[in-house]
Amino acid sequence: MLAVGSRLLRRAAACALFGAVACEPAAAPERRVPEPGDPLRPPDVRGPIPAGIKLADYVLDASLDAEKHTVSGTARITWRNHTRAPVDSLVLHLYMNGFRAEDTAWMAEARGAHRGARQDKGEGKWGYIDVRAARLLAHGPTADFKAPEQRDAAATPLALVEGADPSLGTLALPRPVGPDEAVTVELDFFTQLPRVFARTGYDGDFHMVGQWYPKLAVRHEGGWQAHVFTLHSEFYADFGDYEVHLDVPEDMVVGATGVLVEERPPEGGRKRLHYRADTVHDFAWAASPDFLEYGDMWRDVRIRQLIPRALAADAQRHLDAQIAALESMDARFGPYPWSTITIVHPPETAGGAQGMEYPTLYTTSDILRLPLPLRLLGIHELLTGEFTTIHEFGHQYFQGLLASDEATQPWLDEGINSFSNTLALDDWLGDDASVARIGNQRVSTVDMIRVALPASAELDPVDRPADAYRDFTGTFGGTVYRKTAAVFHTLRALVGPDKFDRAFRVYCDTWRFRHPTGDDLRAVLVRELGPKVRISETGPDGQPVDLDVADFLQQGIETTAAVDFAAARVANRRAVGDGGWHRGQDGALALIEPEAKPDGEELEDAASEGFALIVREGEFRVPVELEFEFKGGERERLWWDGQARYRLFTFPGKKLTGVAVDPDDKLLLEGERLDNRLRVPGSRQRDGISDPAARFSEAVDLALLGGLGL
Amino acid sequence: MKALRRVLRVPGLWLGLCALHLGLAWGLAQPVAGAVRTAMGGHTWTDPHRLIAALAELLAQSPAIVAVFAAATVASGLLGAAIALLVRGGVLLRLDDASDRGSRAWAEFGRASLGNLPVLALIGLYGLVLRLVLSFVANALAGAHALVELVVLVLLLTFATCAGDLAAARRVLRGERGVHPREYVRACVDVARSPRLWLASGALTLARWAVAGAIVLVAVHGAGEAWASWSARGLACVAVFLALWRMAVAVEASRRA
Numbered sequence: 001m002l003a004v005g006s007r008l009l010r011r012a013a014a015c016a017l018f019g020a021v022a023c024e025p026a027a028a029p030e031r032r033v034p035e036p037g038d039p040l041r042p043p044d045v046r047g048p049i050p051a052g053i054k055l056a057d058y059v060l061d062a063s064l065d066a067e068k069h070t071v072s073g074t075a076r077i078t079w080r081n082h083t084r085a086p087v088d089s090l091v092l093h094l095y096m097n098g099f100r101a102e103d104t105a106w107m108a109e110a111r112g113a114h115r116g117a118r119q120d121k122g123e124g125k126w127g128y129i130d131v132r133a134a135r136l137l138a139h140g141p142t143a144d145f146k147a148p149e150q151r152d153a154a155a156t157p158l159a160l161v162e163g164a165d166p167s168l169g170t171l172a173l174p175r176p177v178g179p180d181e182a183v184t185v186e187l188d189f190f191t192q193l194p195r196v197f198a199r200t201g202y203d204g205d206f207h208m209v210g211q212w213y214p215k216l217a218v219r220h221e222g223g224w225q226a227h228v229f230t231l232h233s234e235f236y237a238d239f240g241d242y243e244v245h246l247d248v249p250e251d252m253v254v255g256a257t258g259v260l261v262e263e264r265p266p267e268g269g270r271k272r273l274h275y276r277a278d279t280v281h282d283f284a285w286a287a288s289p290d291f292l293e294y295g296d297m298w299r300d301v302r303i304r305q306l307i308p309r310a311l312a313a314d315a316q317r318h319l320d321a322q323i324a325a326l327e328s329m330d331a332r333f334g335p336y337p338w339s340t341i342t343i344v345h346p347p348e349t350a351g352g353a354q355g356m357e358y359p360t361l362y363t364t365s366d367i368l369r370l371p372l373p374l375r376l377l378g379i380h381e382l383l384t385g386e387f388t389t390i391h392e393f394g395h396q397y398f399q400g401l402l403a404s405d406e407a408t409q410p411w412l413d414e415g416i417n418s419f420s421n422t423l424a425l426d427d428w429l430g431d432d433a434s435v436a437r438i439g440n441q442r443v444s445t446v447d448m449i450r451v452a453l454p455a456s457a458e459l460d461p462v463d464r465p466a467d468a469y470r471d472f473t474g475t476f477g478g479t480v481y482r483k484t485a486a487v488f489h490t491l492r493a494l495v496g497p498d499k500f501d502r503a504f505r506v507y508c509d510t511w512r513f514r515h516p517t518g519d520d521l522r523a524v525l526v527r528e529l530g531p532k533v534r535i536s537e538t539g540p541d542g543q544p545v546d547l548d549v550a551d552f553l554q555q556g557i558e559t560t561a562a563v564d565f566a567a568a569r570v571a572n573r574r575a576v577g578d579g580g581w582h583r584g585q586d587g588a589l590a591l592i593e594p595e596a597k598p599d600g601e602e603l604e605d606a607a608s609e610g611f612a613l614i615v616r617e618g619e620f621r622v623p624v625e626l627e628f629e630f631k632g633g634e635r636e637r638l639w640w641d642g643q644a645r646y647r648l649f650t651f652p653g654k655k656l657t658g659v660a661v662d663p664d665d666k667l668l669l670e671g672e673r674l675d676n677r678l679r680v681p682g683s684r685q686r687d688g689i690s691d692p693a694a695r696f697s698e699a700v701d702l703a704l705l706g707g708l709g710l
Numbered sequence: 711m712k713a714l715r716r717v718l719r720v721p722g723l724w725l726g727l728c729a730l731h732l733g734l735a736w737g738l739a740q741p742v743a744g745a746v747r748t749a750m751g752g753h754t755w756t757d758p759h760r761l762i763a764a765l766a767e768l769l770a771q772s773p774a775i776v777a778v779f780a781a782a783t784v785a786s787g788l789l790g791a792a793i794a795l796l797v798r799g800g801v802l803l804r805l806d807d808a809s810d811r812g813s814r815a816w817a818e819f820g821r822a823s824l825g826n827l828p829v830l831a832l833i834g835l836y837g838l839v840l841r842l843v844l845s846f847v848a849n850a851l852a853g854a855h856a857l858v859e860l861v862v863l864v865l866l867l868t869f870a871t872c873a874g875d876l877a878a879a880r881r882v883l884r885g886e887r888g889v890h891p892r893e894y895v896r897a898c899v900d901v902a903r904s905p906r907l908w909l910a911s912g913a914l915t916l917a918r919w920a921v922a923g924a925i926v927l928v929a930v931h932g933a934g935e936a937w938a939s940w941s942a943r944g945l946a947c948v949a950v951f952l953a954l955w956r957m958a959v960a961v962e963a964s965r966r967a
Contacts, residue, residue, distance in 0.1 A: 373923075377930045439930035440759060447763035454770065567753065658754070674767050677754045687747060688755035689764055692934025694743035697779055699929030699942035701735035701786035706949030707922035709731065709790035710801070710957070 027312030033295035036302050036339035039258045039278040039360075045300065046337040049279055053513050055080045055238035056216045056281075063247035064209070064287060069124065069202040071191040075213045076137065078184040079177070079238075083221050086176035090185065091224040092131075093237075095211030097166035098229035099127035099194045099201075105165045109231040109471055114198035117352035127194030127201060131187050131214055134158040134171055138184040158185060160214075167229035169214070187214050196346070196353045203350035206308075210284040210358060211235075218405075218515070227407035232476050233466035234406035234413070237281040239513055244275040248287055255306045255342040256285035257359045279337070279513060280359035281403055286344040294319070298326045301336060307345040314367045314385060318343060321386035324428035325393040329420060332427075332501065333397050333508040341396065343389065355388050357395035364389045381436040383448075387421070394420050402511045409518050410466045410476075411557070415484020416521075422449065422485060446668055449489070452482040453671030454562075462487065462557045463518055486668045487556035490563070491525075493666035494547050494623065495533045503528030522553050535623045536639035540649060545623050545639040555620050556669065563669040564618030565642070565661045567678035575609040575652045603655075605631060610656030612678075615646040620669065627663040631655040637663070656680060713910070713958035717951065719808035723801065724954055728947040734789055735946070738782040745778040758934055795834060798957075799826035802882040805958045806965075822882060829881050829888045836894040837874040841867060864919075868912030873898040875911060875960030883964050900963075907963050914956035921949040 040046060062073030081087050098106030112119040119125060135155035160169045177183045191212045194201040200210040217226035218238050227233055248254060250266040258277025265271075277283060291306040294315045303322055305315050322343060330336050342361040346353040354365040367385030394417040398404070404412035422445040425433040434442040459475045460468070462484050469476040492500040507516070507524040532546040539545040555561050579594035614626060624642045628651065629635050640647055649659075661676040670676075679685050717724065749772035755764045769775055800819035844866035852859030877897035881888035888894070901908050925942045932938025 376927060438762065439933050440935070441762050441933055442759055443762050444760065447760060451763055451766045454767070672767060672771075674750065674755060674764060674771070675753050677756060678752060679754055681752070685754060687750040687753065688758065689750060689761065689768065690743045690746035692758065692761055693746045693765075693775075693779075694739040695935075695939045695942075696929050696933055697742040697782055698735045698739035698939065699925055700783055701738045702731065702942050702946040703922045703925040703929070704783065704786040705731045705735060705790040705793075706925060706946050706953075707790070707919055708787050708794070710727070710794045710798070710950065710953035 027292065027309055028294070028315065030292050031294050031296065033297055033302055033304075035260050036300075037259070038339055039276055040337055041300055041335065041339050046335050047512075049337070050513055052082065053238075054240045054279060055082055055219075056240040058213075058240060058242045058244070058283065060213055060242065060244040060283065062213070062245070064207065064249070064252070066205065066207065066249050066252070066287075069193045069195075069207065071193065071209060071212055072189070073213075074186055074188050076184065076186045077214075077216060078138075078182055078240075079216055080182045081177045081179055081219065083219055084179050085221070086178045087219060088173055088176040090171040090173065090183070091217040091226040092160070092169045092171060092187075093211075093215045093217060093226065093229065093235075094129045094131070094162070094167055094169050095215070095229050095235075096127050096129040096191050096193075096200070097162075098211075099198070100166055101126065104167065105228045105230045105467070106167065109467075110198070111471075114231070114352060115355075117197040119197045120195040124193075124195035124202070127192055128166075129189055129191045129212070129214065131160045131169065131189050133188040134160050135186045136174065136183070137186050138182075139173075139175070139177070140181055155186065160187070163228070165228045168217075168226055189214055196350045198352050199356045201350075201353065203347060203353070205290060206286070206288040206347050206350050206353075208284075208286050208344070208346060208350070208353040208356075208363065210356065212284075215282070225405060225408075227405075228467070230407075230467040231471055232410065232469050232480075234410065235282060236403070236405040236407055236515075239279050239281050239403065242275070242277040242280060242283045244277070244283055244285075246273045246275065246285065247271075248273065249289075251289040252287040253289065253291035253293060253306060254285060254287045255291070255304065255344050255361060257283045257342075257361050259340055277359065280400070282358050284358035284361055286346075286361075286363070288347070290347070296323075298323050300339065301326065302340045303343070304340065305343045305345065307343075308347045310348065311345050311366055314345075317367060317385060318345075318364060318389045321382075321389040321428075322393060325390040325421075325424050328424035328427035329394065329397055332423060333420065333505065334401075334512060336396065337401065337512075338396075341393065355392060357392045357400070359400050360396070362392035362395065364392055378437060378439040382425075383435050387425070387435060390424050391417065391421050394418075394424065397508070401513065402508065403513070403515050404517065405515065407466050409463065410480050411462045411484040412516065412518055412521065414480050415462065416488065418449070418481045418485040419488040422446075422489065446489075446665065449482045449486050450668060450671055450673070452478040453486060453669070458560050458562055461560050483669075484557075487553070489668040490556075490622075490666065491549070491552060493664075493668070494535060494552075495529055495549075499529060499533075518557065522550065522557075525553065526550050536625075539639055539641060540647065545641045547623055552622060555622075559619070561619035562671065563620040563622055563667050564616070564672055565624055565667075565670065566615045566617050566675040567612065567659050567661050568615045568646070569613040570611070570656055570659045570678045570680050572603070572608045572610050572655045572680060574603060575607055577607065605655050606653050608653070608655045610651040610654050612649045612656060612659040613646060614640065614649065614659070614661060616642055616644070618670075622667065622669075624662050624667060625664065627660040628656060629658045629660075631657055657683065658685070713962045714955060716805045716808065716958040716961060717954045720804050720954075723804050724947075724951055727797070727801075727950050727954070730793065731946055731950060732943055734793075735786060738786050738789075741778050742775070742782055745772070745775045749775060761934060795831060796827065797823050798830050798878055799823040799882050801954065801957060802879050802961060805954065805961045806879075806883050826878075826882050830878055833874055833877045833881065833888055833894060836877075836891060837870050840870045840873065840894075840898070844870060864916070865912070868915045869898075869901060869908060871915050871956070872908050872911035872960070873901045875957055876901060876907075876963055879957075879960040879964035883961065904963070907959065910959045911956050914952050914959065918949050918952040918956070921945050921952065925949075 057078045059076040062071050064071050098104050136158050137155050158171050160171050162169045196203050196208055200208055217224045218236055247270055250269050250271050256275045258275045261276045262274035290308050292309055292312050294305040296303045296319055307315055338360045340360050344363045346363055354363050356363045365384055365388040370379055398417040399413035406413050425445050432444045432446055434444055435448055436443040459473050460479050462479055503525050506528050507521055526549050529549050532548055534544055535547050536545040577594050579592055581589045581591050584590045622642050623639050625639050627635055627637045658679040749768055800823035803822040845863055848859050848863035848866055851862050877894050880886040886893055925945045928938050928941045
């Protein structure tokens with residue numbers, strides 16, 4: 001006991017001395033939970049999987065050379081032609097070739113940097129995939145090709161031809177694949193992982209193996225939807241089943257898409273793992289000998305965290321966020337269909353691998369370690385760790401489950417996912433949740449979105465292909481993530497959360513395990529909400545105020561129009577009286593002299609007329625609520641349809657003291673709100689910012705005078 | 711405790727210096743308030759706990775506010791150092807002899823302050839050189855450990871402050887010339903030989919820095935709230951008191967030497 005006490009005393013002393021450095025909580029012991037037997041949750045929980053959606057099945061057999069950071073193996077792909085036309089070639093994504101040379105489309109735009117991480121200059125700079133042989137194994141009714149040991153001796157050799165950009169390749173077939181026919185091909189590939197700076201690659205013993213195998217594009221009626229891999233474009237693929245056999249060094253702890261169905265006893269310092277994933281559209285895995293494993297359950301879903309020892313103390317915070325995300329999204333967007341989710345924590349030196357999603361597996365980011373002085377200032381934030389966890393898990397829905405084309409319409413996954421993340425945070429932490437605090441100040445989910453809007457959302461409309469966003473403009477994040485989220489939050493607030501949530505759930509239920517487009521989402525919303533939603537029965541002129549849903553979405557998604565209203569002027573003036581010459585009933589003019597008021601004397605309420613000028617400074621036309629405050633504290637609210645450039649509101653017989661535009665903060669799309677509240681001239685009410693700013697400045701000055709003076 | 715009694719005998723001096731600090735800080739904050747008020751143009755913000763979002767928007771529209779704030783902050787630092795130099799002679803004199811001189815007190819205070827100003831400035835310069843040297847020493851002692859370096863540096867800086875106080879007190883109270891570096895070095899040697907002096911002066915210096923840090927903490931935790939302003943002002947007065955107490959320790963030491 002004494003020894004323990006001494007240790008505690010020493011530790012307490014160390015804490016007192018070194019604060020942030022020495023007082024990090026120790027890592028909890030590892031926790032393992034049994035591997036789920038089935039990659040999917042039971043049918044009565046997850047619901048049905050639509051028939052005919054699995055168009056691309058993969059059997060991957062790969063071996064990791066952890067010294068050379070290479071993966072070599074075979075990919076056996078069975079593809080079914082669900083279109084009405086025969087197809088004479090297969091188009092494959094060779095994503096890793098995006099990192100092959102400076103002149104690939106990806107590298108030319110990135111110029112060696114991605115989300116703040118820079119490409120290494122030395123060894124391991126380049127990554128590539130080389131398809132060294134290709135064979136046609138079957139055409140027509142397929143045999144059982146799921147076991148990698150099965151080989152067809154009569155396979156027909158094929159030739160893969162790389163495209164102008166090496167991230168695409170075409171495999172010509174000896175004869176076309178007819179409608180409803182299937183074809184099975186096998187490719188021998190060799191993948192060199194780059195030192196990680198953009199999602200995939202290695203750092204020391206850590207290997208994040210994503211976009212690593214030849215992967216089929218998606219065939220539409222009009223042809224292959226195959227996108228050159230560019231800086232902002234992500235992925236698009238058909239659903240299918242994956243049987244993946246991995247041969248890795250014995251000491252590697254591996255996390256992968258799907259579930260582990262077999263692990264053979266180690267042999268010669270290596271082990272062989274067999275994973276199975278059902279109804280997914282990609283397969284990724286991570287391996288490191290330094291991972292600690294923390295397993296937990298949420299209902300029947302296994303949550304598995306793989307985390308380096310140095311970061312292990314954060315496991316509980318990420319788990320809390322993961323469970324919050326599951327609770328929220330499972331209830332809002334439909335049941336999570338898979339039985340597992342794996343959270344990979346890349347080591348601190350592999351920051352480029354952080355924050356990326358794959359089916360049933362994602363990488364998260366480190367929780368920022370604040371030094372003691374900053375913690376004393378009351379700084380606390382959820383943005384660096386928990387938010388990433390919620391965001392990356394959200395991609396299991398958008399686009400893991402609602403598998404939109406990320407290259408053509410990135411807003412459908414990143415933007416809708418960002419929208420869903422704030423809902424999840426609010427479900428978890430309460431409405432308008434705080435994601436960061438500094439002292440007595442907070443940054444809410446709404447602030448987080450709004451702050452990004454004015455600077456970045458006015459150059460590009462939301463609905464653009466990923467490769468149309470140029471890195472120079474810096475608008476991709478603000479537009480695709482934040483503005484999209486703001487569009488849907490604003491719509492939700494205008495039509496009412498319950499009504500919107502019901503309509504959005506219809507979209508999620510309709511397009512699970514399918515490939516929705518932006519038009520599909522808009523069509524569902526217009527149908528479910530109705531083309532016009534009644535916002536208020538009585539507008540300023542007595543007529544109702546409606547929201548045209550399609551017009552709102554068109555402005556929000558297809559244009560760069562900004563929502564911006566301003567309270568331009570508010571004041572009181574003399575009401576129109578009855579003074580002057582008027583014709584009486586007898587037809588004669590009669591003079592009425594109003595009672596003279598001495599100059600400077602305040603008008604009575606009845607003789608006054610309050611007026612407020614509200615200006616629509618942005619091009620976006622949307623109904624807006626206004627709140628007028630009168631002398632004596634009385635308040636009156638009404639809606640304006642926001643169609644005209646400005647509107648003058650007058651109140652005969654009443655004195656206005658102030659006006660507020662959008663008092664309940666419903667228009668999240670409005671990035672500039674400081675001009676939304678205005679008091680009458682001469683009002684004693686402070687502006688709400690200058691005093692706090694002066695007090696803070698004075699305190700800082702006092703600290704400096706006290707610290708440096710005398 | 712003799713040193714503390716010296717401070718308690720001159721409440722007017724303490725209050726006067728407090729008023730000077732509070733007035734300067736308030737005055738320097740007014741341009742910041744004015745710049746924000748102008749930028750707001752009569753509009754208002756109603757959520758006192760979401761000022762970060764409001765400021766993000768405001769500063770994006772009016773970046774000059776940042777310059778005004780930075781200018782006020784730099785000015786307060788410079789003024790703090792200037793006041794310390796300007797009034798040091800008079801403060802040491804009053805701490806040495808607190809007897810009531812009526813109207814003559816202000817004249818003597820001014821003479822002691824201004825008359826010793828050039829030499830005290832020179833002693834201040836020696837102090838800067840010593841601090842520079844000590845920062846290298848701290849770096850050498852601590853090796854690669856930044857936190858250890860910080861702790862060592864803070865301790866060594868309290869030494870420089872104590873030596874400067876002692877050299878200044880000897881100049882003002884004992885009439886030493888104080889011009890030659892040798893006299894400053896002698897003060898350093900005396901402080902090194904007298905750990906109790908260094909301990910007392912160092913503890914008061916650290917306490918004053920802690921109070922300055924507390925002002926920042928209060929300002930952040932109560933950003934924009936009246937209680938935080940009054941707490942900051944109160945803490946600033948405590949910081950002034952601690953500074954006077956530290957100088958009184960040097961006055962006591964100069965009488966013993």
